[in-house]
Amino acid sequence: MKTVPKLQKCNVFKMNKIKLVLLLMIAVCTLHSSFAQTKPQSPQSLKEAELKRLETAVGTAKAGLDRAEKKAASADSLLNVGPELIKQGKAAQKQIDSEKSVREKGYKAKVKALDRQLKSKDKTEVAEARKELKSIDTQYKAEMKELVAKERDAQKKITTGENNKNKGKLTEKTSRETVKRAKETLETVQAKLDAAKGGDKSVKSKKKR
16 A cells, blocks of 8 residues: 555656756757857858848849939930920911811802802892801801811820920939939949959959059
8 A cells, every 4th residue: 555655756756857857958959049049150151141232232223223214214205205296286286277277268258159149139049048158157167166176186285295395304314313323323332242252353453463
């Protein structure tokens, strides 16, 4: 009967011993990992990290230059398109003015001829003249309405061209300055990257010669 408590005590002692060993192992692993983390980086790993940082900077600078060049191209496009739209709009306006003049002269000539017919004593002739005059009026109004619509389109083209031209002038200077700064930034970071890779050694040796 007394052997049972002894066995229980033995088992408890073994369990406590196992727990103690496990705790010691965990502590050793923790210390090892923290030591590994605080271990100073080697010169090689530091160089690799610096190269990676510079390569990223070069990529960012290239993207910035690409955006700046696109904006500059957009400004140049506006400066080219604007005057062309103005030219087209003015040419259309000139053509419309010419058509208006022709239509007005033709209308007045027809009306003048019908006015003489309206003064006729022949009622049938007068009725025909009125009918003809009404038809001429309807046609003339339709033609003038069409010309007015064309005139609006021509004026819209001129206005758009002027806006594009002014916008292009405003953005041209700033966009070119942005391109210049972007190029300088790229050249700077690219030179640093080349130097970090050791590409400046040959340059230095050439300068010494």
